[in-house]
Amino acid sequence: MATRSRIAIETTDTSGNKVIKSIYCHFDGYPSGVGKTLMENYQAREKVEALISLGDISFIKEEVTPSGSHSFNSPQERVTVAYHRDRGEKFNPPRINASVSEFFLSDIEEYGYLFTEEGEWLFQSSAGSPMPLELHFSSQVNPLP
Numbered sequence: 388m389a390t391r392s393r394i395a396i397e398t399t400d401t402s403g404n405k406v407i408k409s410i411y412c413h414f415d416g417y418p419s420g421v422g423k424t425l426m427e428n429y430q431a432r433e434k435v436e437a438l439i440s441l442g443d444i445s446f447i448k449e450e451v452t453p454s455g456s457h458s459f460n461s462p463q464e465r466v467t468v469a470y471h472r473d474r475g476e477k478f479n480p481p482r483i484n485a486s487v488s489e490f491f492l493s494d495i496e497e498y499g500y501l502f503t504e505e506g507e508w509l510f511q512s513s514a515g516s517p518m519p520l521e522l523h524f525s526s527q528v529n530p531l532p
Contacts (some may be wrong), residue, residue, distance in 0.1 A: 391496035392416025394425070394447070397487060407490040407501065408439050408481035414446040416498045416528045417432050418510060421447055422520055423506055425500055441469040443479045477523045491517050 395409035415421055425426065427434050427450045438444075438450045445468040457463045459474040471478040484490040491499055491511050500520065501509040507521035 390416040390420065390498070392421050392498040392500060393490075393495045394438065394444075394465040395484075395490055395499065395501040396432075396439050397501060398436070400483075405486070406503075407487060407488060409484065409499075410439055410441065411443040411479070411496065412447055412480050413444070416496060418498070418520070418523055421498065421500060422440065422508075423508055424449065426520055426524065427504075429502070429508075430506070432502070432506065438467065439481050440512075441467065442471050444446065444469045444483065445474070447493075487517070498528050503521075 392412045393409045395407050396413055397407055400406045412421055426449050431484040448467045449465040451467055453463045453466045457466055457469055462468050470476040484493055490501060495513060497513050499511045503509060509517045510523055511517045
């Protein structure tokens with residue numbers, strides 16, 4: 388069964404407006420899945436931008452770009468699988484929200500992750516409030532999976 392999430396980045400659009408761009412991720416959306424992968428492998432803004440530019444993804448892995456043959460049916464071991472690039476599906480561009488609060492109030496699926504302009508990952512479960520993802524991992528109070 389899937390644990391769905393949204394992965395987002397706070398950025399500036401071509402008109403100079405601050406926006407939140409997000410993509411859907413189908414599998415392993417819980418903090419010990421997507422959250423851990425983001426914390427350990429997606430600390431550089433350029434890499435997060437590359438991930439978001441894929442559009443919706445099936446699952447996230449350590450790398451964005453394959454080094455050779457890669458598809459949904461035969462993925463490279465450490466490479467993210469995107470619906471458009473790797474499954475041949477219609478491209479779903481990133482969803483745009485006007486602010487951080489609008490993103491977290493929108494349908495973030497079960498979990499939402501946001502890479503801020505300051506380079507920090509924020510996290511929220513669908514029933515919680517936004518918090519630094521790093522704090523979630525250092526907290527022993529009511530840890531989520």
